[in-house]
Amino acid sequence: MMQPMGRSASNRVITITSGKGGVGKTTVTANLSAALARLGRRVACIDADIGLRNLDLILGVENRIVNDIVDVVEGRCQLQQALIRHKAYPELYVLPAAQKRDKTAVSPAQMVRIADDLRAQFDFVLIDSPAGIERGFKNAVAPADEVLIVTNPEVSAVRDADRIIGMIELLEKRPPSRLIINRVKAEMVRRGEMLSADDVTDILSIQLIGVVPEDETVLIAGNRGMPEANSRSGQAFNEIARRLLGENVPYTHSNPSQGFFKRLTRLFSGSGARQGSVFDE
Amino acid sequence: MSSFWERLLGRRNQTGSRNVAKERLQLVLVTDRSDLPPETIQRMKDEIIAVISKYVPIAHDKVEINLEQRQRDNWLVADIPLVRAIQSGSVSLTDSTTADDA
Ligand SMILES: Nc1ncnc2c1ncn2[C@@H]1O[C@H](COP(=O)(O)OP(=O)(O)OP(=O)(O)O)[C@@H](O)[C@H]1O
Ligand SMILES: [Mg+2]
Numbered sequence: 001m002m003q004p005m006g007r008s009a010s011n012r013v014i015t016i017t018s019g020k021g022g023v024g025k026t027t028v029t030a031n032l033s034a035a036l037a038r039l040g041r042r043v044a045c046i047d048a049d050i051g052l053r054n055l056d057l058i059l060g061v062e063n064r065i066v067n068d069i070v071d072v073v074e075g076r077c078q079l080q081q082a083l084i085r086h087k088a089y090p091e092l093y094v095l096p097a098a099q100k101r102d103k104t105a106v107s108p109a110q111m112v113r114i115a116d117d118l119r120a121q122f123d124f125v126l127i128d129s130p131a132g133i134e135r136g137f138k139n140a141v142a143p144a145d146e147v148l149i150v151t152n153p154e155v156s157a158v159r160d161a162d163r164i165i166g167m168i169e170l171l172e173k174r175p176p177s178r179l180i181i182n183r184v185k186a187e188m189v190r191r192g193e194m195l196s197a198d199d200v201t202d203i204l205s206i207q208l209i210g211v212v213p214e215d216e217t218v219l220i221a222g223n224r225g226m227p228e229a230n231s232r233s234g235q236a237f238n239e240i241a242r243r244l245l246g247e248n249v250p251y252t253h254s255n256p257s258q259g260f261f262k263r264l265t266r267l268f269s270g271s272g273a274r275q276g277s278v279f280d281e
Numbered sequence: 282m283s284s285f286w287e288r289l290l291g292r293r294n295q296t297g298s299r300n301v302a303k304e305r306l307q308l309v310l311v312t313d314r315s316d317l318p319p320e321t322i323q324r325m326k327d328e329i330i331a332v333i334s335k336y337v338p339i340a341h342d343k344v345e346i347n348l349e350q351r352q353r354d355n356w357l358v359a360d361i362p363l364v365r366a367i368q369s370g371s372v373s374l375t376d377s378t379t380a381d382d383a
Contacts, residue, residue, distance in 0.1 A: 155302050155305065155306055158306055159306060159309060159310065159313065162310050162313060162314070163313065165353070166313075166314065166353075169353070189299065191297065192296075192297025192298070192299045192300065193297050193298050193299055194298075194299055195299055195302050195303060195306075196299070199299065199302075199303050202303075203303065203306050203307060203310065204353075205350070205352045205353045206353070
């Protein structure tokens with residue numbers, strides 16, 4: 001049973017968002033929630049993608065939904081009655097989105113109230129944001145203490161990430177943003193045909209918190225509705241979870257561009273300057 | 282052969298789409314972040330140069346006005362060398378402003 005644990009100042013609401021759709025927000029939310037639960041943390045994740053709920057499916061709790069977030073907001077049930085406990089991770093709970101309503105069914109203020117309630121009971125509250133910059137995004141970031149921006153090493157996803165980072169900088173609360181680069185194909189980076197994690201981090205100029213490789217296990221785990229801890233992507237999510245907890249985890253496994261040869265060529269070329277002058281004549 | 286060494290050293294493929302992507306993104310983000318399209322920036326530069334030229338002669342060929350990205354902020358950085366006025370008559374070794382002050 002859920003015991004209110006007394007609000008702790010260290011409990012955190014973290015919103016996972018992106019700009020461009022389909023880059024892996026739901027994947028990150030599900031896998032990071034599981035990774036934090038494995039590390040012994042109490043985690044609640046909220047599906048803020050009202051009308052297009054998916055987090056329940058990826059976490060395998062879709063058959064046990066009785067109430068959803070809109071039922072809570074509209075007073076048809078208590079918050080506790082809408083939370084679904086994960087079968088494999090007893091410290092992980094899911095608050096599902098409504099499937100037959102739209103984003104306007106919840107307001108940013110209502111989202112803040114729900115997140116505050118959960119923050120009092122859980123070490124981590126993770127919010128899976130819908131794509132875009134409309135109401136759903138505003139709902140998802142309203143209660144955020146921190147934001148994780150997910151992008152792919154691909155021009156349109158990076159550009160949209162930049163736009164979202166700019167919008168988060170304009171929020172009253174100004175939650176700090178960190179970057180997750182998902183679906184990196186090491187082999188393509190090596191061939192010079194894909195932006196590396198360093199490239200993307202340089203361009204966006206925000207702090208990196210994780211690099212997740214392209215990994216078919218993500219799809220397989222989604223099919224099963226059970227996050228996979230022991231794959232390459234699972235390892236990357238474990239690392240992100242540990243960085244969230246303040247551990248200094250080096251990027252060796254998941255980021256091939258950070259390898260020895262990269263550093264060697266850097267040494268010789270003396271590159272690494274961040275600021276780029278673009279309009280030289 | 283050379284591709285073996287390139288791979289071993291992780292050398293960048295300079296013509297690969299990775300570098301093209303990086304350059305194009307850096308350019309488009311200057312516009313996105315500042316809301317200034319390249320033509321507008323060019324017009325602004327021309328006007329800045331014209332205004333300054335009204336007051337003081339400048340070395341046009343050495344002018345540099347660039348929009349730079351410093352972390353997530355845009356900076357308009359200008360280096361505008363002035364042409365030193367050569368007064369007819371005296372060629373003084375001291376700077377003209379010091380002479381005026383005296
Ligand atoms: N690291 C990865 N390797 C391989 N496939 C991935 C990876 N991450 C995500 N995917 C796949 O990409 C697709 C989109 O992922 P996901 O649903 O998490 O994105 P999203 O950002 O939540 O999308 P939306 O904007 O529609 O909510 C899924 O099919 C997922 O399996
Ligand atoms: Mg999603």
